[in-house]
Amino acid sequence: MTATAAERRAARAEARREEILDAAQKIFASKGYNETGIADIAAELGIGHGTFYRYFENKQDIAVQVLDRAILDIASALSDEDPHASNDVDEYRAQTTRIMLRMFEKLESHPEAFALLHVQSVAIDTTATQRSFEAYSAYTEVFLRNGIEKGFLRQDMDVEITAQALVGLIFEGTRRAIAEDTPRELWMRWINAGVALMFEGVSANQNG
Amino acid sequence: MTATAAERRAARAEARREEILDAAQKIFASKGYNETGIADIAAELGIGHGTFYRYFENKQDIAVQVLDRAILDIASALSDEDPHASNDVDEYRAQTTRIMLRMFEKLESHPEAFALLHVQSVAIDTTATQRSFEAYSAYTEVFLRNGIEKGFLRQDMDVEITAQALVGLIFEGTRRAIAEDTPRELWMRWINAGVALMFEGVSANQNG
DNA sequence: AAAAGCGGAATGACGTGTCATTCTTTTGAA
DNA sequence: TTCAAAAGAATGACACGTCATTCCGCTTTT
Known part of the structure; x- marks a missing residue:
């Protein structure tokens, strides 16, 4: 594995981005956009909702x-x-x-x-x-x-x-x-x- | 016009109810349900938004x-x-x-x-x-x-x-x-x- | 040790619904 | 008919909850 630290980080970040997208898709589809809070998406993944904003601009x-x-x-x-x-x-x-x-x-x-x-x-x-x-x-x-x-x-x-x-x-x-x-x-x-x-x-x- | 006071009041109330429904229809259709506040409906008619609650339960x-x-x-x-x-x-x-x-x-x-x-x-x-x-x-x-x-x-x-x-x-x-x-x-x-x-x-x- | 990542308390904007107060209409006694 | 009191209607300031977003101290990675 000749991946540099930066590459590994980027890969992990991309993976988490996908996770968040998946969780959001699931919750938006079931609860509805307006009824979904950022906290709900974060909770689905067990992450802090502040973390969300490292990966996406806003809702x-x-x-x-x-x-x-x-x-x-x-x-x-x-x-x-x-x-x-x-x-x-x-x-x-x-x-x-x-x-x-x-x-x-x-x-x-x-x-x-x-x-x-x-x-x-x-x-x-x-x-x-x-x-x-x-x-x-x-x-x-x-x-x-x-x-x-x-x-x-x-x-x-x-x-x-x-x-x-x-x-x-x-x-x-x-x-x-x-x-x-x-x-x-x-x-x-x-x-x-x-x-x-x-x-x-x-x-x-x-x-x- | 043999309308009693009570009848007149009821008619006026019904008329206003219709007015509010019309205003709400207009605004819901243009701004969208979730983006519409009770205040918007009241403002459209130039009435206080407290009045709204005399005619309808809620949004x-x-x-x-x-x-x-x-x-x-x-x-x-x-x-x-x-x-x-x-x-x-x-x-x-x-x-x-x-x-x-x-x-x-x-x-x-x-x-x-x-x-x-x-x-x-x-x-x-x-x-x-x-x-x-x-x-x-x-x-x-x-x-x-x-x-x-x-x-x-x-x-x-x-x-x-x-x-x-x-x-x-x-x-x-x-x-x-x-x-x-x-x-x-x-x-x-x-x-x-x-x-x-x-x-x-x-x-x-x-x-x- | 520095940098990057993370979490969740804090913030502030916003909308809802309540309620004390004011305004309007109705009533009925004089 | 007149007008003061009662009843009904309208108002908007305010309390309250919710939620997106920010901020900062802590943890993990490099």
Whole structure:
């Protein structure tokens, strides 16, 4: 171990920073931003709350970082699908199904991330959620454009708005799920009904 | 004017109660629940903040009442469509279009109501929004069941989930609109794209 | 021994809710 | 009708608790 003293210190500091972020995420998600005191975060870790200020500017500072982490975490559920990969409706349908499935898996493994995104974000930074939704719908637009170019999606679609609506549809599922615990069977209903609505609409089969 | 003194007093008290509710709605919607002090509400009306406590228990008390009012206000945009009226897809499509249009009109005339429903509600009473969304989707279910029975909507539809998803879709539009001011032209795009997505889905015309 | 890290008491700003006091309306006796 | 007393309404100073942030003495690391 050729680590210098300074390097070791920096590593320890970084580790503790992460610990504090984790504790804050947990408590913000469960008690809520406004109801959480710095002392609560410190107590969770058994450290003095003065120590907190060695690692973060203030409460707003850590809250923004916690929220950003959560948003990135959720975004990662989308990132491993290539928006240009699909060549027909069935492929795109399968892709969408995988994305929604991954979303619900994320919800199960990191429920706090969704609580932060949907609930606490308004207390922390209203614009953060907006910006993230903007990013999600921009990404969705790429998928839609791909399908329109290749001819398997509706040619007259208003891509921008449709993308926004689809993001709203998907996140409505996760939003509801954070309120009460959601068994895997209910996910499946959401995924099936959501995908059916998205691809076929509500109309009976013989349309137009 | 045969009003007794007691009646006059009661009327005046009720009027002031309304004034305070209005002021609170305005300020909660603009500053946010947690950032609003009783003093702010009183200042808005130019009354002493002690007076506030003659009319409401505390901040939570008035906030719940303000939120309930807002939810009822928004619900009224739906109430004048009969869920059993439509007999074919086109009629139901027209009904849906009217509902969405009325929603955006409500948004224009009472923007604070939506700010309260979408944003402040989580700070005031998490369960209130849930309950209201529950009510909206239960109402939507009635429309869907009507269409399935009459054969013009998809027979295999998961009515419960689809209704929830549709509510999410519609409110995503209003949610976005409260952030930035939304010109009427953008409403129309939302209504058109939303209705198209709902009835036809994203797929190109000749499906399955 | 010096430097860095830590803890928790102290500080001060702020918001809530109370209450003694003042102002307004109503009452009813003259 | 008049007006003084009673009842009701409004006010804002203040007590109180809470909490983010700071400060300084103590401990651990180098």
